[in-house]
Amino acid sequence: MNRYPMKLVTIVCESLARTHVVRLLTEVGAHGYTLFPVEGEGAQGGRPGDIQEFGNIQVQIVAPPVVADEIMVRLQRDFFKRFAMIAYESNIQVMRPEKF
Amino acid sequence: MNRYPMKLVTIVCESLARTHVVRLLTEVGAHGYTLFPVEGEGAQGGRPGDIQEFGNIQVQIVAPPVVADEIMVRLQRDFFKRFAMIAYESNIQVMRPEKF
Amino acid sequence: MNRYPMKLVTIVCESLARTHVVRLLTEVGAHGYTLFPVEGEGAQGGRPGDIQEFGNIQVQIVAPPVVADEIMVRLQRDFFKRFAMIAYESNIQVMRPEKF
Numbered sequence: 001m002n003r004y005p006m007k008l009v010t011i012v013c014e015s016l017a018r019t020h021v022v023r024l025l026t027e028v029g030a031h032g033y034t035l036f037p038v039e040g041e042g043a044q045g046g047r048p049g050d051i052q053e054f055g056n057i058q059v060q061i062v063a064p065p066v067v068a069d070e071i072m073v074r075l076q077r078d079f080f081k082r083f084a085m086i087a088y089e090s091n092i093q094v095m096r097p098e099k100f
Numbered sequence: 101m102n103r104y105p106m107k108l109v110t111i112v113c114e115s116l117a118r119t120h121v122v123r124l125l126t127e128v129g130a131h132g133y134t135l136f137p138v139e140g141e142g143a144q145g146g147r148p149g150d151i152q153e154f155g156n157i158q159v160q161i162v163a164p165p166v167v168a169d170e171i172m173v174r175l176q177r178d179f180f181k182r183f184a185m186i187a188y189e190s191n192i193q194v195m196r197p198e199k200f
Numbered sequence: 201m202n203r204y205p206m207k208l209v210t211i212v213c214e215s216l217a218r219t220h221v222v223r224l225l226t227e228v229g230a231h232g233y234t235l236f237p238v239e240g241e242g243a244q245g246g247r248p249g250d251i252q253e254f255g256n257i258q259v260q261i262v263a264p265p266v267v268a269d270e271i272m273v274r275l276q277r278d279f280f281k282r283f284a285m286i287a288y289e290s291n292i293q294v295m296r297p298e299k300f
Binding site for chain 3: 101106133162194196200
Binding site for chain 1: 140142
């Protein structure tokens with residue numbers, strides 16, 4: 001059985017960023033995403049806009065490396081200053097690369 | 101402290117696949133799973149059976165590579181045509197390999 | 201765009217371990233965490249304290265390798281005997297290492 005390398009991008013952000021994040025995913029050509037509410041606490045030191053205790057979501061996107069890169073670049077450029085948010089990327093394997 | 105390599109299998113599927121997925125996990129000898137509801141959107145293009153906006157779950161299984169392989173093979177063989185579903189695999193490390 | 205290697209520590213445990221886990225994260229200097237309720241089933245064989253079907257949470261921590269190590273060591277030393285719990289570690293990449 002063949003496996004194909006993909007990237008998993010995980011975004012934890014305040015809920016009010018949701019529509020903006022989903023629009024970004026559409027713009028860069030991501031084929032889908034998973035989203036669920038989470039609690040949490042963000043970076044210590046309490047900068048305004050740091051992640052609050054409630055009202056956060058976690059968004060997960062499986063995408064080819066080039067699309068994942070584009071998501072990360074645009075998060076950095078357009079989102080990190082505006083929204084309480086963290087994002088990270090990891091390596092995964094899938095069986096049907098055409099789905100992503 | 102020793103670490104042992106395991107696989108994390110993640111399945112995102114429509115809720116109605118739940119009992120079938122759990123039965124598969126039992127059959128292949130997985131020792132546990134984690135499950136939670138998610139929202140999301142699936143592959144663009146709207147094939148019938150693609151992941152809908154509501155009523156999805158995410159299932160996570162930590163398993164030895166051979167068990168993870170078996171899960172992936174059987175998802176491909178028996179589930180992908182029947183259920184709206186994506187699945188992926190990643191490398192993790194654990195401390196108590198006998199638990200999985 | 202630079203990426204920096206971090207660790208993602210994932211803990212699945214009974215809810216009653218929550219305050220203890222959060223205190224541990226503070227003590228080792230983790231800068232944040234994400235938490236959400238999950239269902240699931242634990243190791244077969246039914247030892248008392250194994251993960252029950254309801255009332256579990258999943259906690260995720262992004263941290264530098266040395267902090268992740270400390271979390272894993274202390275979970276092993278102080279938590280595994282007291283609480284129904286699994287924990288695992290994986291490699292991720294971030295863009296703003298100073299956040300974690």
